[in-house]
Amino acid sequence: MQADVDITDTNTNKPWHCLNAQDVAAQLVSGASGLSAAEAAQRLSSYGTNALPLPRLPGFSRLFLRQFISPLIYVLLAAMLVSLIAGKLADASFIGLILLINALIGALQEDHAHRSAQALRKLMVSRARVIRDGETSEIPAEELVPGDLVLLSSGDRVPADLRLRDAVGLEVDESVLTGESLPVYKHSDKQCDVQTPVAERVNTCFAGTLVAAGRASALVVATGMATEMGKLSQTMEAAQAVKPPLFQRIERFSKKLTVALLLAVAVLATIELARHTEPLVIFMTAVALAVSAIPEGLPMALTLVLSVGTRRMVKRHVIVRKLVAVESLGSCTVIATDKTGTLTENRLTAREIRFLDGSGVTVDGGSLPTESDLPEQDNELVARLARSAALCNEAELHPLGNGDWHSSGDAVDQALLVMAHKVGLHPRKLLDAWPLLNQVHYEPVLGFAATLHGNSAGEGAPRLVCVKGALEKLLPMCDTMASANGKMPLDPALAHAVLDRLAERGARVLAFAEGDWPGHGEFTAENLHGLNLLGLVGMFDPLRPEAAGAVAECREAGIHVCMLTGDHPRTALSIARELGLADDGDSPVTGADLAQAEAKGPQSLDALTAHTRVYARVSPEQKLTIVQSLQRQGQFVAVTGDGVNDAPALSSAHVGVAMGEQGTEVAKESADLLLTDDNFASVVAGVEEGRIAYQNIRKVIFFLISTGAAEVVLFVLTTSFGLPLPLTPVQLLWLNLVTNSVQSIGLALEPGEGDEMRKPPRPPAESLFNLVMVRRVLVSGLVMGGIAFTCFYILLAQGWELDAARNIVLLLMVLFENVQVLNSRSESRSIFHQPFFSNPILLLGTLAAQALHILCLYSPLMQEVLGVAPVSGAQWGLLLGIALLQLLAMELLLRLGRPVPDAG
Known part of the structure; x- marks a missing residue:
């Protein structure tokens, strides 16, 4: 009875690939009869299931809370806290509402992305054939345990890490694990050194790899997280995640914004203290300035830009699992x-046919022709080589009737059948003309395969021998080589030269030979001689x-x-x-x-x-x-x-x-x-969409920061001249969170400008606030803030009531925003050189922002909340003309900022 077997310590002392198959079986206490059901159950209890732990999807609440982890959000939370301390519940409520909406949008988007990714999940292995209690059965792969005897055949997915006991022509595609594109030949009797890398352990098969050809029996030596796949999974978990570029830039931007805000507040507080202003008034002014300077709508705008980017990427075959990855x-x-x-x-293709007289052809890598449309091959050398490739072949390739093809068998043989079809030969018709009589199966130790075929021409017609394999294995069998002028004496040096030229291009090279069977003696590898070397075929993993x-x-x-x-x-x-x-x-x-x-x-x-x-x-x-x-x-x-x-x-x-x-x-x-x-x-x-997204982020930031800068300039000037606050905190929030946000949605939907992939990447250390944006923000802020202050100053000087003057200034700032959103569509192009209707959402958003304000002017409730009142048509026209001065200023800046072209 098998019980209490500890195989862990032995495996640690000497790796399985260093032991011979008998020692492995002895240490695993297993053999040709496999494990007993009782022992398998006990080991399953000890070692656990043969599966990698499935990652749990983050809950919606966790995704929701994660949206608040951002430097900019921290600044806004601080502003909300200050508003609460100051008793400004309306201000705090506005900020809190916008943060909640932003978090909800971000969480919904990420939850959708996670579920889309989960829909692509495929099971690594479902079933495995094992021998237990001396009988073959099929069990769920996750029930495999160390010591199980597993049977493998062509097309199987390897269910665990296995040490081979017996193998016949076994080839394993390990590209998912090692990156090696060609199948690896496996040998059960090989012993490897301790330092042998995974890609060269020819006596071992690894979980998740694919059996390309052959068959084998093997003992399970590692399951679950103990497999090479499991170890790589642990390495992945240990890998340190880095901050995404956007987070790095937002962090730097937030620090600069905070410093600038503190400096502005300090300057204003100093001025007011020098005037012996009451501390409470100074504090309220600082709160109003903070509300002006901090772009409360920016987090929601960023989320919208990234969400739009994810939708666009889906249309271009990219699923985004994390918003910031856009x-x-x-x-x-x-x-x-x-x-x-x-x-x-990741598909082997027989592409290059080369003959020893220097001639050759390249086989098209496109789709297979239909059976009724096979090309005629007028090159006798190509036809003979392709005939040998199709006859000395154990794969299958046949049409399904709907234009598709079914293939099975060794990847190399499949590629050779495709090549034969490409040059106009049909394997089934060839076998009718040359029926298979005998064959020598390919074995890695032999390095070649051979087939013997009868001749449909009738009794007495010579039988055909076809051989394929490594050139060095075929050369001793051949006396002659094929050329356009017939047979020539074999020149091994010339053959090796052709081989080297193909190998230098990264090809896997097979040689082909044929000849007549004399009709006596057994058809064995030792009796193959006097053949004609046809040529070489270079096989490639084709580029997409x-x-x-x-x-x-x-x-x-x-x-x-x-x-x-x-x-x-x-x-x-x-x-x-x-x-x-x-x-x-x-x-x-x-x-x-x-x-x-x-x-x-x-x-x-x-x-x-x-x-x-x-x-x-x-x-x-x-x-x-x-x-x-x-x-x-x-x-x-x-x-x-x-x-x-x-x-x-x-x-x-x-x-x-x-x-x-x-x-x-x-x-x-x-x-x-x-x-x-x-x-x-x-x-x-995806790179292009990501660059468009970043451009749109910059457009939104410029729009929000420039209008915020205008408010700061307006407040600094009015405070410096001893005037009352030009806008109440609630009016500021109306500007920053409602009219601004409606228009920033339109900017988030801006299409690309067409030159995104003709520009170099942004320098990694570049700030969101680079020189171009600083210059544009300063000019915008000074023009809009300066003009608004001038209007406010003149209105008060003419005896207007404070609320009436604020009403006019608020309307002027809304009109400034409507003009500025059009200026924000490009950093380098004039507004007159852009397709005006390319972004209808932006135009509708601008009209909606204006319509919202007009509605407030005539709504009794909003008149009371915002302190606004209707204005005359003449005032509308005058304020619109003043707002258009901002358009003129930005156009002048754009022209003055362009480099002067070289003369000649």
Whole structure:
């Protein structure tokens, strides 16, 4: 009876991949009969289920409270508290209401995004075939325990980390874990060194990987969080999250705003104290100034801008899991992208056919032709090679009748069948003409496969031998090589030269040979000789059609793109050159290079990563190291990926972008954004939308801050001249929270100006309040505030009642806002050079803001609350003309601020 087996200590002393299969079975107390049901149940109780813990969706209340974690919100909460202390309940209520609305909008948006992401969730493994009590059964994969004997076959998803017992032609696609695009041949009798990296442990299969070909039996050695996938999940959790770019900029902006406000309050308080003004009056003035200076509507406007950005991104195949990630992607200066499945299709394609006489063809990588539309092949060499590739083949490929094709079997064989179809051959018709008589199955130790075919030409016709495999395995079998002029004596040096040229481009190369079977002797590997070497086929993981264009667009946008992959350096460099990422003089940085640089210290590592564009043979931990190195250099880093190996880097980057279709669950949960089409071009589309969102944020901030600055100028001037407050706190809140907010919604919906991807990224250290905005805010504030003060001063001098003068000033400020929102549509373009009706919501919002104020002028309730009254038509016309002076001022500033073009 199996009981009380402790396999943990032994595994810690010597890793499973270092032991032979018999020792593994002995230490796991398991064998050909597998575990007993009782022992499996006991181990399940000890080790837990074979599953990664599912992340819990944050509750709505938590999302709601999280909306208040923002420096700007803190400032507004302080303003609300001051208003409460001062007894200004109306002011405090207005601020509190706007904060609640903002939090509700943000929480609803994030909750929707989380649920959209959850809808993409796929189970990693559902069922597994095991031997228990000597009998084969199928059980839920989460019930597997260490010591279980698992059976694998082509197409299976590996359910746990396994040490192979027996394997026949086993190939495993480990791209989700290691980034290696080609399937890995596995050997059950191989023992690895302790330091052997995961990508090279050929006696072990890992949870989440896919069996591409062959079959095997293997013992479970790790489940759940103890698997390599589980360890990477823990690494992801340990990775430090960084503040998004927008939060960093808002934080700096809030600090500057607070300092400026404190200085302004200090100046005013000093002036009033010198005049022996009562402290209570000074305090009320400070509260009014705070209400003027702080853009209470900004948090809601920011949330609206980001929400609009998320809706636009969904239309461009990007799901946003965190609102702030919209702007983060637009701010990125570096995109560190995985290769397999992101830039490439993660699909092996037989693309290059090369013959030893120097000729060759390139096979189109497009869709397969219909059976009734197969092309005619007039190249005899191509036809013969494709015939051998289709006959010496164990895969299946046949049409479904609806234009789609069904394929199964080894990925290499599938690619060869597709190639045969591309050149006009039909495998089924070929087998009718050349029926299969015997075959030598592919084994990694052999390095080739061979088939023997009868001849439908009749009895006595020669039988055909077809062989495919590694060139060095086929050369001893061949005496001649094919050329356009017939058979030629074999030239091994020439064959190797063709092989090297294909390999330099990152191809996986197969050689093909054929010959007549003499009709005597057993059809075995040892009896194959006297064959004719037909040529070589280069197999590639093709680029996504849009990838090169997307990379070029990133380059034009000033974004540094670097590729991170577990592939061989030669393959990585070839792909990078095809993408336009690397030039002829570039060379990839390998994982070993990174390790050496890291050992020398952060400075050495940063010097290496500063300009590198291609990383090859990098481990998951090194991907994280690269991202952190770039961040130390002040870069805003976006990381794309789909595998478990990408999760730590996705989590640690400023913005992580996971593939929604083929991405693993660990990768999806680590990311801020999901691509619904797994298309790298969608990342670029997301960058464009992020830049539009940031532009709109700046437009909203300029609009709100410039009108707030005008109010500050108005208050400073009236206080300096000893005049009463020109607007009451409630009137200020009406301006800042109602009429302002209605129009800022329109600005949040501004379309792009069309040149977003032709500009370099914003410098990471750039403030929201850069020189351009400072200049525009100062001019706007001085013009609007100065004119409003002049009007207020003249009205009081002419004997107007204070409430009547305030009524006129309030209307003038609303009209100023209506003009200023049009000035806010672009930082660099004249209002007369913009499509006036391109944003109808903005125009409707401006009209709505004016309509709201008109309604208040004639509403008895609002007349009492705001202290307003109707005005005459002549006054309307005069105030509108005065407000248009702001338009003139901004147009002059735009022209004066442009650089003078060089003469000639």
